Amino acid sequence: MQPDGDATAGGGPGRGRYRFGDVVVDVGARTLLRAGQPVALEPKAFVVLLALLERAGELVPKDVLLDLVWGHRHVTSGVLTRAVAQLRGAMDDRGQPPRYIQTRHAIGYMFVGKLLETPSSPTDVPLPDPASAHSADAGDVASAAAGIPLGVTAGTVPSGTAAPAQRVRPAGVRARVALLSLLALLAAVWAWQQRDATAPPRPASIAVLPFVSLGDRPEDGWFAEGLAIEMHDALAGVQGLTVAAYIPGDSAPPERDPRALGRRLGIATVLDASVRREDGKLRINARLSDTGTGYVLWSRSFDRDDSRIFETQRQIAHEVLAALLDVVPAERAALDRRLQPTSSPVAFASYLRGLQALRASPPADPRTEDAIVHFRGALDEDAGFARAQAGICRAELVRYANQRNASFLGQARAACALARDMDAESSEVALALADLHRILGETAQARAHYDRALRDPARAAGAYTGLAQLAAAQGDHPAAAGYFRQALAASPGNAGIHSRLGYQHYLAGDMPSAIAAYRKASELRPDDAGLLSSLAGVYLTTGDLPAAAAALERSLRIAPSAPALGNLAEIHFIEADYARAADLLRRALALDPKNPFLWGNLGNALQAAPATAAQAADAYRHALAISEGYLATRDQDAIALAAHGWYLTRVGRGEEAAGFVTRAEAVGAASGEVALLNAQTLTALGRSDEARQRIADARAAGVTDNRITGNPFLSGISGIAPAAGRGMR
Incomplete structure (x- = not known):
């Protein structure tokens, strides 16, 4: 066969090419065409292919390929596995038996395709044996590892595989040609490595899917x-490893297609597993798949006693890292500690149950309290289990931040202090303490703890998100945006970060960006009822009632929650169906009885209907009592301050209300919402001119006309018609 050009030993491969099936490999151009179309390959994968083609029909040991392509033995065999997987995808060689590259388990690889065209001498000469490439000892080791007696050709072809004819040359000629071939390939490796230096390699990245339980018991x-x-x-x-945000079980795609996940999350690999617990035994089947090709890079089954769970987790993690990273990380000891946070498997099981309850429940759901119960159960088994104590700290913070119940703050403080005493160096504890100080408005302390948390890459996403919230609270929105970008880089596809970004846009009055962020969060976790309810709340703020109603219907089909019921009540309030609004708010309060906004909204619904107006004062008093406790611990919440002033006017304490108007406006956040609430308060106080100015401020901040002209509590302002409107928070 005649090649396109000659190869020159001194300058690396020439313009020769290989052709097999519908694939053409151009050595000089460093390209691979399949069916006439170029297919992208990483540089080192291309050199692996050249090495296999040079010795077509012969088994090439893994060590030879690793030394030739990567230049040393301090890499794991996983890098070679990934390169071969990429080659299979590029050449459409995923069937069984393979058409082009055959794997000999734990030994090496062999090109078994029929070559239709090959480069002329010297690149058509097989690679030298390991002894020629390294040393006599290296060759002996490689041959022994392959299970081949010394002196027998390592490339013996299995039965049923046709080997290309071999030309016989004198020994001296063979040695010279082998040397030229080695030099040519080393030059090719050098050229590709120079390209690596200018073009950043594809980073190692992974998504961990929810492990599937094969057991019959719910607790499995x-x-x-x-x-x-x-x-x-x-x-x-x-x-060195990028890990996508965890995908909860209810949001994981049912088909678990690694290629679809790769496109969705921008990651290179996916880890999934099945778990069966039965009669004290544990069986885990785990696999790692490449998202570019769908090819399984690594898989293994583990059958062990239940008590060996920590050992099993460590082994899975080690083997996954060996398949993903060129060099085994120095953090292996820290990884092992992370995977065995307690010496008690029973405590660990209780801790896992607490995690599941905390993650799966809306903040006001009773299961949040269940999470605390399970964390305490873990501590009963292991009193020094710091991560379980940190779990209690997190749960109490979530309850306080979302329900605005001051009683939870004391519990959060105590829980966080205990966690700190158990393990002052824990990054999880540092992150919890940072969130506590941020919520309390103690910026310097919060920043110091976030900086400590950032020392652990596993906490980077949470720490950057907290720093973004700190910056936003100080009005530094460009800095907040930068921190959010860093958080998403640390945890791609994290719906929680997109949700918090949406809330910051909402507070800044940027409703289009808030909607975009919440929609992205909902796309990432389409079955998260809380995210859909938050998206509906922003739609309500913009006056888009149909979009709000659609999001709420989806949310409530997934799970009833106090926020969704409260937002649906607001739609009915706008439509002047005050009785229905009040009914929905009572249902919401059954789920979240300590939420001052729900009590205030109930007072609004009762007050707006003449038949129930006499009942409104009791609801407002409940709202005021809870709000007072909350503001004693969080006096920089602008919306809560403005709402508090409104509640005061409803219970005959109007002389105190004006001070809360001033305090709310001094914070400077959520200007549209604050202006609208303050307009209500000033109207109730008979200060019409000031109320009219707040209405203008609300319009300037993006509050829609239907929320203003339809607000029954602004009827005292001339030009504002007393129609059904939005007067609730």
């Missing part, structure tokens, strides 16, 4: 998903 489900969460967090702490 939370155990399996808890293992996945722990594996996700442990891998996130490894330098």
Whole structure:
């Protein structure tokens, strides 16, 4: 056969090419065409292909390929596995038996395709044996590892595989040609490595899917998903590995297609597993898949006693890292500690159940309290289990931040202090303490703890998100945007970060950006009822009632929650169906009885209907009592301050209300919402001119006309018609 050109030993491969099936490999141009179309390959994968083509029909040991392409033995065989997987995808060689590259398990690889065209001498000469490439000892080791007696050709072709004819040359000629071939290939490696220096390689990245339970008991489900969460967090702490945000079980795509997940999350690999617990035994089947090709890079089954769960987790993590990273990370000891936070498997199981309850429940749901119960159960088994105590700290903070109940703050403080006493160096504890100080408005302390949390890559996403919230609270929105970008880089596809970004846009009055962020969060977690309810709340703010109603209907079909019921009540209030609004608010309060806004909204619905107006004062008094306790701990919440002033006018304490108008406006956040609430308060106080100015401020901040002209509590202002409107928070 005649090649397109000659190869020159001194300058690397020439213009020769290989052709097999519908594939053409151009050595000089460093390209691969399939069916006439170019297919992208990473540089080192291309050199692996050249090495296999040079010795077509012969088994090339893994060590030879690793030394030739990567230049040393301090890499794991996983890099070679990934390169071969990429080659299979590029050449459409995923069937069984393979058409082009055959794997000999734990030994090496062989090109078994029929070559239709090859380069002329010297690149058609087989690669030298390991002894020629390294040393006599290296060759002996490679041959022994392959199970081949010394002196026997390592490329013996299995039965049923046709080997290309071999030309016989004198020994001296063979040695010279082998040397030229080695030099040519080393030159090719050098050229590709120079390209690596200018073009950044594809980073190692992974998504951890929820582990699937194969057991019949309900508790097996939370155990399996808890293992996945722990594996996700442990891998996130490894330098050089990007770990996508954890995908909860109810949001994971049912088909679990790694290629679709790769497109959705921008990651290179996916880890998933099945878990079966039965009669004290544990069986885990785990696999790692490439998202570019769908090819399984690594898989293994583990059959062990239930008590060996920590050992099993460590082994899975180690083997996954070996398949993903060129060099075994120095953080292996830290990874092992992360995967065994307690010596008690029973405590660990209780901790996993607490994690599942905390993650799966809306903040006001009773299961949040269940999470605390399970964390305490873990501490009963292991009194020094710091991560379980940190779980209690997190749960109490979530309840306080979302329900605005001051009683939870004291519990959060106590829980966080205990966690700190148990393990002052824990990054999880540092992050919880940072969130506590941020919520309390103690900026310097919060920043110091966030900086400590950032030392652990596993906590980077949470720490950057907290720093973004700190910056936004100080009005530094460009800095907040930068921190949010860093958070998303640390945890791609994180719906929680997009949600918090949406809330910051909402507070800044940027409703289009808030809607975009909440929609992105909902796309990432389409079955999260809380995210859909938040999206509906922003739609309500913009006056888009149909979009709000559609989001709320989806949210309530997934799970009833106090926020969704409260937002649906607001739509009915706008439509002047005050009785229906009041009914929905009572249902919301049954789920979240300590929320001052729900009590205030109930007072609004009762007040707006003449038949129930006499009942409104009691609802407002409930709102005021809870609000007073909350503001004693969080006096920089502008919306809560403005709402408090409104509640005061409803219970005959109007002389105190004006001070809250001033305090709310001094904070400077959520200007549209604050202006509208303050307009209501000033109207009730008979200060019409000031109320009219606040209405103008609300319009300037983007509050829609239907919310202003339809607000029954602004009827005292001339030009504002007393129609059904939005007067609720």
